Amino acid sequence: MGENVKVIVRCRPMNQKEISNKCDTVVESGAYEVTVLNPSARNAPRKSFTFDNVYDGLSKSETIYNDMCYSLVESTLEGYNGTIFAYGQTGCGKTHTMQGDSNLMNEPSKGIIQQCFDHIFETISMATNVRYLALVSYLEIYNENIRDLLIIDEPVTTSKNPVNHLLKDVPGVGITVPTLTTQAVVNAKECYNWLRIGNKNRITAATLMNEKSSRSHTIFTINLEQIQGSTPTHPMLGGIRRGKLNLVDLAGSERQCKTGTFGERLREATKINLSLSALGNVISALVDGKKKHVPYRDSKLTRLLQDSLGGNTKTIMISCISPADVNYDETLSTLRYASRAKCISNLPKINEDPKDAKLRQYQEEILELKRLLVESQQQGNSESTDDNYRQQQRRLYEETLKMPQQMTEKSKRQVSAHEIDRNLNKNSQLEGEDFQLQVQKRVDIIKHVLIGGERVNDLQLKERHRMRKLEAKRIAHALSRIVSEDRDLLQGHYSSIQQEINIKNDHIKRCAQKIKMLEREVADLNSEFQLDREDYLEEIRNLGRNLKFYQILLHKAQPILRKSGKNW
Template identity: 55%
Template sequence: MAASNTGETVRVIVRCRPMNQRENDLQSQTIVSMDTQTNQVMLENLEQTNEPPKQFTFDAVYPENSITESIYTDSVFPLVESVLEGYNATVFAYGQTGCGKSYTMQGVNTPGSPQRGIIPRSFEHIFEASSVAAGTKYLIRASYLEIYNESIRDLLGKDIKAALDLKEHTDKGVYIQNLTWHQCTNVEDCERLMDKGNKNRATGATLMNKDSSRSHSIFTILTEMCSRSEVDGKEHIRAGKLNLVDLAGSERQSKTHAEGERLREATRINLSLSALGNVISALVDGRSKHIPYRDSKLTRLLQDSLGGNTKTLMVAAISPAHDNYEETLSTLRYANRAKNIKNKPHINEDPRDAQMRVLQEEINRLKQELLGAGNTNRGNQSSLTDGQVSLFVLL
């Protein structure tokens, strides 16, 4: 492994969506203003007219007329570039139900649209970069899971309702047993997986959002790169991992009027988001000897992204309406704490379990078998070797 950096803080950006139909019907007033030069958010409390607006400063702010293309170019592009260098990176969206988290992460499903989401843009970025990297072999795989009512489900598995177990390994860290991984050779492969997983996600209508996500989802892309060093002539493997996290929205029962199953879902969602808040608070406190990662499945899965070996970006989504003052203030305070978390990312070189190494060893074994068999069937040797080599994505 490359030497560890001294550390870098979690980057936090804030995006404010336009008023929605519900807020317009309620004749809501705008209480959020943003200064894109100083990256400040000002939040006004209409019930306390004698106090000045609360101010928060972040790494970047995106007002109501912003486009996802700008967010990607400014804040996400550098993270994905680092994944292609062998780092781990995480982008996660946080905020109240109906504030545009899924819209920012997945966006308009039209190539070329300025509102195309972070996830499909990441697909395009990775395959475009890998297509021009001469002399480097790529293996790109993806998984898609959700955490629903504290159960982990494989959105691409044969049985999407089966609960998967979280395990911990001394080398691999926290991982999910029996989670399926799917090889991708182009953008379309990734998009098909995302579409399939989205159809399997738990969603439901609430008063705040008719298509509310009732689960946290994590789309992960593993990129393994094998290239020959000009220094020693040996092949070196680097492995980068990109986690794209769409968190379920925080919500108050008094607003959603949730009952029955919806209420149970909301309770689980709020508990896991509260656990995430506790982890963030403990990390920035400086005095906490114990970080409560084990309090929820979500915090265990994000353990490496918060205080670990990962470059992390948090996208906080907010509403501009005065009706959502308390929720917006809570989101901004949450995000303000998160920007003080320090991670220690390093390049992942020569992982012991790198899938590319396993495939390369199989190719070498088959070559030796063919050579040992003599020259009786040179045609088969050439065909089989090429067939095995095609297990790699050669770009």
């Protein structure tokens, strides 16, 4: 059964600059509705939009998470794919919503991403008969290039981008970046650390609208592989499921006349706007049932979000807007995008028995290691000195002892690659006891990255988790009841003919009002298109003037350069 993208709106409070400029508020928010006033024509009809939930400037990220995101993350722990992404104009609070303040460990300042970390690992710690493997990655789309933000030994500058990771469409998996660094994590603290490392590598810059404007889109991904029916003593038994959670912080759309960007910043803004425009085209194509082609390939962003928009994913879109009258056009544009996104239908399903699961590789490796242990013990008992057997034993040992890229720092300290090389170089042939010890260490390393059930006896944590889950179910039930009531009316469940006449007359009135609203929206869109066109034309004129200036400067400087060249 299909499930629509859930869309919520968050309106930030006035910032200091807007207060000092004495800007008026043009946004009014209710429980599920946002109304926008036209500041240039006070008598113009108000524009109203209905969403799954609406939050004003006093709302906290924790409230948004408990109301809307909690159930989605619970689904990810069950094996579904999930995506939460923030969209909106630059300076409207997207990064604040997703990542909170810079002090990540401060409870009131936590964003959606940090609360996902806490929720996931709390739930895993209470799991019974389930073992999890948690893998994280963090990428950035900068100027249509994909950068790995978890590379800590190779810093990347804004002017030079040494690595552009390529996308790959893997059957049964979807669009992936196979060369991306993936790290295994065993608790929320390690996730905080990797997020902090990635944010240090992220590209930001100051503009007139935002002192620390994001110049790129970022996607923090948590892959949760789980083995059903497993215990800490027998962790590799049962079937495998895999859930994936994408946490997306988009760069903001921006106009050059407002941000005052030029040079490198202007080029970044152009790429950002093009990718967001491609995202808007994908949303429009998915909503318009007449279009068979969806332009996912128009940008790297839409390719990576392909499964989140119209695919096998539960998706939440957080639309961030500004209440100030100077941002009226951008606010209206964001609300239109969000309103269209509500109509996108996804088909989420549990990912059962994925063929490329890392847990499956660990299962096979543990079986191979156990076989080697048995053979080693048997060989030791018979006191055989067969060189061919020892060479085969060493080869298999080296293959199974390769350190995976996903190993945690704690695990690496237990058996470091340097220590393994030193031991292998010291002895040309592995002794039976050393071999058994190293193989057992390898098995322990694999078991260490499998987590689950550490706090299964914490009754207080279980009760808190149960109450939060019940509240999330209550909110989801309330939303579904509203939808079902509308569906019943459309299907014609009436108690009398008079009730049917009244309801259908009301429906006709609402349709007439909707037609008028759509006609006004078409006129507004034409006006908005004209503004965008003028903005781009002005940008082209500026670039043309700069080009002409440099051509004249080069022409004037050529005789001097030639003369200087002769003197040399």
